[in-house]
Amino acid sequence: EAGVVQSPRYKIIEKKQPVAFWCNPISGHNTLYWYLQNLGQGPELLIRYENEEAVDDSQLPKDRFSAERLKGVDSTLKIQPAELGDSAVYLCASSLTGTGGSPLHFGNGTRLTVT
């Protein structure tokens, strides 16, 4: 099966500019996650979708971050405007369900550098 696909792989932008990340999950996976990972740290959840519904977005900085998952498949994460502290790796993951013992399958992430 094809894995989780993320793009772009790398992105360098100036502060105050907008940026968007795209994720295509594994076919049939209902649950989709966006994580932020800083160097030497574990992933931090930004938002979790069950199909089209955002069921946990409590850690998403809603003043500058937004996400959508159209038709319960692909997802886009946007930052506007970006700040220096947003430099990190943004990981997308999917799983069959969010409630059981299904493992998360991760993409290789987008490394964002804000200058």
Next chain:
Amino acid sequence: KNQVEQSPQSLIILEGKNCTLQCNYTVSPFSNLRWYKQDTGRGPVSLTIMTFSENTKSNGRYTATLDADTKQSSLHITASQLSDSASYICVVKVDSNYQLIWGAGTKLIIKP
């Protein structure tokens, strides 16, 4: 507060040697615990899952243990290989709301 702590933060061993990574958690109610391996520049990949009733589970050269009473888990790697160089992350799922509590990981370096 639900937390997962891993030790050591980093570890360097020689190829062929064994090592053990630790994970302590204060998560309640507990659903399961999973170990992930993350190669540099890649997303994490699941190695094994431990449920409340399981004490030991092996996956090739990886053996995970779980002590639900002391809320500790370990990941033992036997006869290490250069390809084992990676970060190993422990994740605990909360049974009540399905949240995942991630540790910071242990960075393992295998030297030839």
